[in-house]
Amino acid sequence: MSRAGSPWRRLGTLLSTLIALTVPIALLILAPWWLLCALLLLLALWFAATRAGQQSWSVAQIGILTMPQRLGSSLVVVIGIAGVVAVLVAVLAMAAGFEATLKQTGTDDTVIVMRAGAQTELNSVLDHDSAILVSQLPQVQRTAGGQPMASPELVVVASLPKKSTGTDANVELRGVGERAWELRPALRITAGRKFQPGLRELVAGKGARAQFAGMDLGSTLKLNGQSWTVVGAFESGDAYDSEIWGDADSVGPTYRRGSSTTSVTVRLSDAGALEAFKAALASDPRLKVDAKTTRQYYSDQSADLSHFIRILGITVGSIMAIGAVFGALNSMYAAVAARTREIATMRAIGFRGVPVIVSVLLETMLLALLGGAIGAGLSWSIFNHYTASTLGSNFSQVVFAFEVTPLLLWTGLKWALAIGFIGGLFPALRAARAPVTAGLREL
Amino acid sequence: MKYLHLIWGAMFRRKTRTIFTLLSVLAAFLLFGLLDSVRSAFANAGGSVAGVDRLVTVSKISFTLSLPKSLLARIEAVPGVSQVSYANWFGGIYQDPKNFFANEAVAPNYLDLYPEWRISAVQREAFRNTRTGAVVGERLANKYHWKLGDKVPLQATIFPQKSGSNTWAFDLVGIYREIDPKQKDQEDQLFFNWDYFDEARAFGNGNVGWYTTRVADRNAAGQVAQAIDALSENSDHETKTQTEQAFNASLVSQFADVGLIVGAIMGAVFFTLVLLTGNTMAQAVRERIPELAVLKTIGFSNRSVLTLVLAESVLLIVLGGAAGLLLAGIVVSAISSSIGSMLPMIPVGAEIWLRGLGLMVLIGLIVGALPARRGMRLRIVDALAGR
Numbered sequence: 001m002s003r004a005g006s007p008w009r010r011l012g013t014l015l016s017t018l019i020a021l022t023v024p025i026a027l028l029i030l031a032p033w034w035l036l037c038a039l040l041l042l043l044a045l046w047f048a049a050t051r052a053g054q055q056s057w058s059v060a061q062i063g064i065l066t067m068p069q070r071l072g073s074s075l076v077v078v079i080g081i082a083g084v085v086a087v088l089v090a091v092l093a094m095a096a097g098f099e100a101t102l103k104q105t106g107t108d109d110t111v112i113v114m115r116a117g118a119q120t121e122l123n124s125v126l127d128h129d130s131a132i133l134v135s136q137l138p139q140v141q142r143t144a145g146g147q148p149m150a151s152p153e154l155v156v157v158a159s160l161p162k163k164s165t166g167t168d169a170n171v172e173l174r175g176v177g178e179r180a181w182e183l184r185p186a187l188r189i190t191a192g193r194k195f196q197p198g199l200r201e202l203v204a205g206k207g208a209r210a211q212f213a214g215m216d217l218g219s220t221l222k223l224n225g226q227s228w229t230v231v232g233a234f235e236s237g238d239a240y241d242s243e244i245w246g247d248a249d250s251v252g253p254t255y256r257r258g259s260s261t262t263s264v265t266v267r268l269s270d271a272g273a274l275e276a277f278k279a280a281l282a283s284d285p286r287l288k289v290d291a292k293t294t295r296q297y298y299s300d301q302s303a304d305l306s307h308f309i310r311i312l313g314i315t316v317g318s319i320m321a322i323g324a325v326f327g328a329l330n331s332m333y334a335a336v337a338a339r340t341r342e343i344a345t346m347r348a349i350g351f352r353g354v355p356v357i358v359s360v361l362l363e364t365m366l367l368a369l370l371g372g373a374i375g376a377g378l379s380w381s382i383f384n385h386y387t388a389s390t391l392g393s394n395f396s397q398v399v400f401a402f403e404v405t406p407l408l409l410w411t412g413l414k415w416a417l418a419i420g421f422i423g424g425l426f427p428a429l430r431a432a433r434a435p436v437t438a439g440l441r442e443l
Numbered sequence: 444m445k446y447l448h449l450i451w452g453a454m455f456r457r458k459t460r461t462i463f464t465l466l467s468v469l470a471a472f473l474l475f476g477l478l479d480s481v482r483s484a485f486a487n488a489g490g491s492v493a494g495v496d497r498l499v500t501v502s503k504i505s506f507t508l509s510l511p512k513s514l515l516a517r518i519e520a521v522p523g524v525s526q527v528s529y530a531n532w533f534g535g536i537y538q539d540p541k542n543f544f545a546n547e548a549v550a551p552n553y554l555d556l557y558p559e560w561r562i563s564a565v566q567r568e569a570f571r572n573t574r575t576g577a578v579v580g581e582r583l584a585n586k587y588h589w590k591l592g593d594k595v596p597l598q599a600t601i602f603p604q605k606s607g608s609n610t611w612a613f614d615l616v617g618i619y620r621e622i623d624p625k626q627k628d629q630e631d632q633l634f635f636n637w638d639y640f641d642e643a644r645a646f647g648n649g650n651v652g653w654y655t656t657r658v659a660d661r662n663a664a665g666q667v668a669q670a671i672d673a674l675s676e677n678s679d680h681e682t683k684t685q686t687e688q689a690f691n692a693s694l695v696s697q698f699a700d701v702g703l704i705v706g707a708i709m710g711a712v713f714f715t716l717v718l719l720t721g722n723t724m725a726q727a728v729r730e731r732i733p734e735l736a737v738l739k740t741i742g743f744s745n746r747s748v749l750t751l752v753l754a755e756s757v758l759l760i761v762l763g764g765a766a767g768l769l770l771a772g773i774v775v776s777a778i779s780s781s782i783g784s785m786l787p788m789i790p791v792g793a794e795i796w797l798r799g800l801g802l803m804v805l806i807g808l809i810v811g812a813l814p815a816r817r818g819m820r821l822r823i824v825d826a827l828a829g830r
Contacts, residue, residue, distance in 0.1 A: 010459065011459070011462060071724065073722055076718055076719050077716060079714075079717070083712065083715035084715075085565050086711060087708055088503045090707075094729045115603070116603075117599055117600055118546075119536075119598055123534060123601045126784055156508070157507045159503070159504060159505045167696070169697050170505060170697060223504055224503070224504045225679065227675060255504070255508060256508075257677065288603070304541070312786075316474060319470050319477075320471075322466070322470045323467040323474075323712075323719075324715070325467075326464070326467040326470070327463075327715075327719040330460055330463045330722075330723060333459070334460075389606070391694075440552065
């Protein structure tokens with residue numbers, strides 16, 4: 001018997017080594033790209049410059065060139081790892097897309113003021129007087145005409161039929177003041193025109209138009225028995241795309257809100273004025289409000305959900321990775337077994353253990369890299385800019401696009417390399433350790 | 444069955460390989476168990492049998508808009524209605540916004556509409572008689588270690604008190620239990636008295652969030668719903684009435700298409716699994732060709748060789764899969780007691796096991812098909828000669 005020890009004991013050693021391996025693997029996963037590039041460079045130098053390196057390179061070449069003979073088991077490594085990376089990257093891309101959509105919605109120089117304690121605009125109520133008081137504070141920027149750069153806004157929810165299913169879903173209807181457009185410079189009208197103040201007219205965001213029926217220009221929507229006309233379409237590349245906008249003074253009566261609003265968004269005269277602005281709000285006994293920069297507000301909205309999706313993705317990815325590691329182990333043990341005689345011959349004529357280990361590891365990691373690239377590429381081609389929607393914190397649909405960022409692709413590749421490393425290391429060690437004589441006798 | 448030891452022996456011919464394969468099958472079915480538990484929880488949100496005789500009436504333009512309380516008497520008068528209650532979403536926060544759970548102000552008879560929530564008569568009475576009383580589900584109480592008599596403070600996000608304070612304190616007077624183990628997330632709720640809420644809140648007084656109606660005959664639910672909606676037709680507070688099932692299902696479907704996401708992940712997992720174990724089985728059979736030839740020589744028919752190989756691959760998957768589902772069961776119960784309402788999950792019960800076992804057998808057959816056919820078609824002479 002060339003393989004000593006009971007399989008159970010070997011499994012025990014394997015598991016304990018696996019646990020000991022988690023540290024370098026974690027380092028690999030967390031390592032920045034330049035560190036890995038440096039390592040790769042060192043490896044190339046080693047191949048080129050040292051004797052052991054040159055030996056390893058030639059042994060590795062044999063392994064790589066004979067790969068097609070072991071097509072089946074090589075494919076198992078590639079596809080197993082491709083599956084893990086594809087799922088991981090897709091789920092993380094969902095989190096990244098959601099986060100990006102909300103984060104880029106806010107800016108640092110605009111501030112949203114809501115009733116104290118309210119986490120979201122939907123939960124907030126500000127009466128007309130409070131809204132005026134907030135706008136009049138000295139820290140608020142003024143237009144050339146001396147008007148405060150402030151937009152009292154009323155966020156409500158309308159239940160409208162979805163295009164895809166025909167069932168009702170919630171869309172956020174934002175009644176805005178006349179300065180709203182200047183407060184969101186990224187937003188532009190792509191078709192039709194802005195609504196006219198005082199009329200029951202709406203403009204619809206790109207995401208809302210894609211999701212909900214009846215958003216075409218000129219069509220009318222029934223809200224609480226009143227007809228509203230869609231007169232324009234807008235696009236801003238952020239969370240506002242999921243909304244429809246109308247005049248706050250028209251939306252209020254329809255929703256029986258009178259002249260109250262849910263929030264006031266203002267632009268400060270300079271970004272450093274936030275503390276002074278907050279202090280002014282706190283010192284006025286007539287106001288019970290909280291203020292945040294809009295960037296902070298929208299980041300808070302995305303934090304919980306994207307964190308949750310990330311944990312989900314990493315959990316699913318890890319479980320799949322465990323499965324893939326065992327698949328790779330099986331394949332590489334088989335690959336090493338098929339080359340037992342060849343490896344024994346090489347060692348008999350003077351090759352040392354290290355080149356053998358390096359060559360098997362290199363072979364596995366190459367297969368893993370290929371798998372990782374296929375998985376990441378698959379994820380990218382299917383899911384990049386794939387649009388989805390979920391219920392945001394204002395109880396209405398937030399449309400966002402998956403974002404398969406280069407960073408995520410890189411993460412996927414690192415996972416692939418880590419799986420390949422574990423999957424190749426043990427078979428490599430066995431190949432290097434097996435007694436030469438037994439190997440030569442093997443059929 | 445009498446060949447079990449033969450199949451067993453063949454399976455563990457190469458112990459390391461078989462154990463590795465078992466472990467990757469285990470990982471795949473662990474994932475299946477977890478994801479199917481989540482998927483079923485979302486699917487069940489609209490599928491509870493208990494809610495079938497209850498209707499939910501909300502504002503037609505959006506369920507976030509309130510309805511006048513004057514509708515109560517008119518809904519009660521609709522033929523076919525046996526009991527009406529009402530409630531309002533409170534949205535309070537306990538200590539930290541991350542500790543999310545539903546909390547609602549409810550009319551005195553609200554709990555009567557939910558016979559599946561078991562609560563003792565004494566506690567039910569105490570809830571009616573304590574102005575600042577609250578009842579919570581058992582799972583929620585366990586999570587925050589609340590006992591009867593505790594004071595539970597909530598920070599209002601929507602409704603400040605008239606005094607301007609955002610803090611509402613409730614006395615815990617009752618704990619209820621949901622009888623359906625699949626609906627345990629119904630226990631992640633806190634209810635408190637309507638009268639306290641309506642008198643103390645700073646605005647919105649006299650309006651209710653939604654009406655819940657029990658119908659006398661569940662088959663007539665459709666007509667009753669239409670009759671309720673007809674009450675407010677063309678008024679400025681038109682309503683939309685659905686069964687509680689349909690209401691929950693539409694709410695859940697707005698989160699995301701969970702079925703699609705889970706389906707895509709499972710597709711990737713099982714595709715990989717089939718390939719992986721398929722390769723192992725092919726290897727195993729390839730190595731054993733001489734043995735299979737011997738079996739045939741001593742009289743095993745083509746058919747029994749086919750069955751032997753198929754049985755081996757099915758057994759391999761079922762062993763690994765069953766271990767995976769067992770593990771999934773343990774993980775699910777650990778998760779639902781620790782993070783609770785964050786991710787709805789149902790216990791890994793008969794339904795998931797049945798689906799899982801079906802999948803195991805199916806995958807086992809797919810994986811074994813090619814190697815088994817190879818074993819069956821084997822010609823003894825060639826195989827023994829090593830050709």
